[in-house]
Amino acid sequence: KVPDGLKNIHTITSFDMFLGIITKQAGHDSYIQILKNILKKMESLRWICMIADPVIAKNVLLQTDIYPKANMEEFVPNSSFSEYLGTNVVFSSGDTCVQSCFQNFTIASFFRNCIKDDRYFRNNCKKPIEIKNLMQMFTLDVLGKVAFGFDFNNLGNPDNAYVKAYNDVQKIILDPIAILFQTERIPMIRQQNLKKVDKLSSLFKEIIKEKYKALAAGKSRGDLLELMLNANENQDNQMLSDTELRNVQENAREEVLRILGDNLIPSAEQHKSLKYLNMIICENLRLYPSVPTLVYRESTEDLKFKDFLIPAGTILEIYTYGMHHSSKLWDKPEEFLPERFEKENVIGENYPWLAFGGGSRMCLGNNFSLIEQRMVLCLLLRKYEISLAPNSIHKDGLKIKYLTSPYPLELIFKRRD
Numbered sequence: 013k014v015p016d017g018l019k020n021i022h023t024i025t026s027f028d029m030f031l032g033i034i035t036k037q038a039g040h041d042s043y044i045q046i047l048k049n050i051l052k053k054m055e056s057l058r059w060i061c062m063i064a065d066p067v068i069a070k071n072v073l074l075q076t077d078i079y080p081k082a083n084m085e086e087f088v089p090n091s092s093f094s095e096y097l098g099t100n101v102v103f104s105s106g107d108t109c110v111q112s113c114f115q116n117f118t119i120a121s122f123f124r125n126c127i128k129d130d131r132y133f134r135n136n137c138k139k140p141i142e143i144k145n146l147m148q149m150f151t152l153d154v155l156g157k158v159a160f161g162f163d164f165n166n167l168g169n170p171d172n173a174y175v176k177a178y179n180d181v182q183k184i185i186l187d188p189i190a191i192l193f194q195t196e197r198i199p200m201i202r203q204q205n206l207k208k209v210d211k212l213s214s215l216f217k218e219i220i221k222e223k224y225k226a227l228a229a230g231k232s233r234g235d236l237l238e239l240m241l242n243a244n245e246n247q248d249n250q251m252l253s254d255t256e257l258r259n260v261q262e263n264a265r266e267e268v269l270r271i272l273g274d275n276l277i278p279s280a281e282q283h284k285s286l287k288y289l290n291m292i293i294c295e296n297l298r299l300y301p302s303v304p305t306l307v308y309r310e311s312t313e314d315l316k317f318k319d320f321l322i323p324a325g326t327i328l329e330i331y332t333y334g335m336h337h338s339s340k341l342w343d344k345p346e347e348f349l350p351e352r353f354e355k356e357n358v359i360g361e362n363y364p365w366l367a368f369g370g371g372s373r374m375c376l377g378n379n380f381s382l383i384e385q386r387m388v389l390c391l392l393l394r395k396y397e398i399s400l401a402p403n404s405i406h407k408d409g410l411k412i413k414y415l416t417s418p419y420p421l422e423l424i425f426k427r428r429d
């Protein structure tokens with residue numbers, strides 16, 4: 013039964029979603045056609061309002077007591093989704109001890125030691141290189157070393173146990189057919205999926221165990237994982253378990269941009285002065301936000317929005333992609349125009365741009381990610397001329413496969429003289 017206040021809100025039906033999947037249309041692009049600040053859909057027998065209005069987004073993100081993050085374990089109980097993502101820092105409500113760790117962590121010095129050279133590009137010069145997978149492999153390697161003091165060696169050995177276990181779980185979590193038809197209701201499928209999640213959990217627990225051992229042996233690196241474990245050891249701060257901590261890494265990896273890097277290290281001052289590069293990064297994140305919708309929030313009070321009264325108990329999904337593509341909020345929203353960011357310091361200030369979320373639960377890894385992107389772009393732009401592979405399906409613009417992830421994208425890296 014549709015509550016009165018939601019009756020006039022356009023509904024995305026299961027049929028719409030199914031159509032999106034079989035026609036291989038990026039779901040978000042079809043929603044944009046029907047988007048008028050708000051849409052509703054039903055998931056797990058709950059109404060969800062997708063909100064693409066910056067004023068409401070701001071209210072929701074700033075009032076974390078009225079709009080806490082929805083509890084995924086209650087929302088999709090006993091599923092591989094809640095098992096995998098349910099209680100980590102991104103999905104948990106309230107304050108977390110992790111925030112202070114990110115504040116105390118000096119990222120740049122770690123990158124200096126961890127980012128590899130550009131051997132991969134040098135060796136494959138002039139041949140098309142599929143960039144999306146390569147960037148994902150690279151970003152996991154960098155994240156592993158910088159934040160966790162662990163070498164996943166994804167680039168060296170893409171078939172290693174960590175990468176395989178991670179990819180197996182990603183396939184489950186992101187499979188649109190499985191989500192739509194709720195295939196996990198079949199006990200055999202649920203069991204198989206949970207086994208894969210367990211496998212990944214046990215590998216991450218191993219990393220944490222090794223870290224404890226190293227710390228006990230007096231081998232400290234001062235990396236992010238150490239800071240988080242220390243914060244967690246503190247009796248006043250028992251908010252996250254080992255399982256929750258390792259999910260930071262998983263979630264971050266899922267969403268980290270696909271940029272490769274080298275040992276070209278801009279200084280802190282240079283980072284600030286790379287204005288055009290920053291504009292490109294912001295515009296890229298506007299058109300293709302890695303996190304197209306924020307984590308579900310649950311309204312604990314009725315929310316008045318235009319002519320609608322969204323009743324307490326409704327799940328709210330801040331629809332970043334919708335806001336970033338809205339013609340009411342941006343001039344020529346489908347065009348790539350970095351100059352639109354010329355004047356503004358958008359991060360955390362300007363709510364139509366929510367690539368890193370906002371309010372007190374804004375992305376803690378935003379600096380991490382921006383530094384990484386700038387360093388990689390500096391290296392690649394300086395050393396290579398980059399072009400699309402001949403006959404690329406992307407020649408008239410990036411073709412999105414699902415959500416904001418493109419079809420394989422081959423680029424040619426030609427070394428500059």
Ligand code: HEM
Nearest residue numbers: 102264268269302303306307367368369373375376377381
């Ligand atoms: C381009 C790369 C990234 C993007 C676009 C991104 C985006 C986001 C977004 C939108 C949120 C807010 C979710 C919400 O409010 O519902 C978030 C939260 C978070 N991100 Fe990121 N992220 C990126 C990279 C990273 C990295 C590299 C790390 C870790 C090193 C990280 C750690 C976190 C954490 C810990 C949170 C939870 C913060 C909290 O709830 O207090 N992110 N991220």
